[in-house]
Amino acid sequence: MSRKAQRGKNNRPLTRPMRARVHSRCSKTGKQRYYDQLEAMIALQSTFQTDKGKRQERRFYRCPFCRGWHLTSQELRLAPTG
Numbered sequence: 001m002s003r004k005a006q007r008g009k010n011n012r013p014l015t016r017p018m019r020a021r022v023h024s025r026c027s028k029t030g031k032q033r034y035y036d037q038l039e040a041m042i043a044l045q046s047t048f049q050t051d052k053g054k055r056q057e058r059r060f061y062r063c064p065f066c067r068g069w070h071l072t073s074q075e076l077r078l079a080p081t082g
C-alpha cells in the first residue's frame with residue numbers, strides 16, 4: 001500500500017487578487033479592452049492628459065465581438081469605413 005503524502009500541490013494559499021481585471025486585448029480589433037463602461041471612460045479621460053500629440057481618442061464604445069469596451073478616435077458614424 002503506497003500512500004503519497006499530499007502536500008505541495010493544493011497546499012498553497014490563494015494569492016490571486018480578487019480584482020482580476022486584466023486588460024486583455026480584443027482578438028477582433030486588437031484594441032485595448034476595458035472591463036466596463038466606467039473603465040473605458042476613465043481611460044478616455046486619461047488620454048486627454050497624457051496622449052497629447054498622438055492620435056486623440058474621442059469616445060468609447062461597446063464592442064460586439066468581445067463584449068468589452070474600446071476607445072476610438074473616430075466620430076460616431078453609422079457606416080464606418082475600414
Ligand SMILES: [Zn+2]
Pocket residue numbers: 026027028029033063064065066067068070
Ligand atoms: Zn472587442
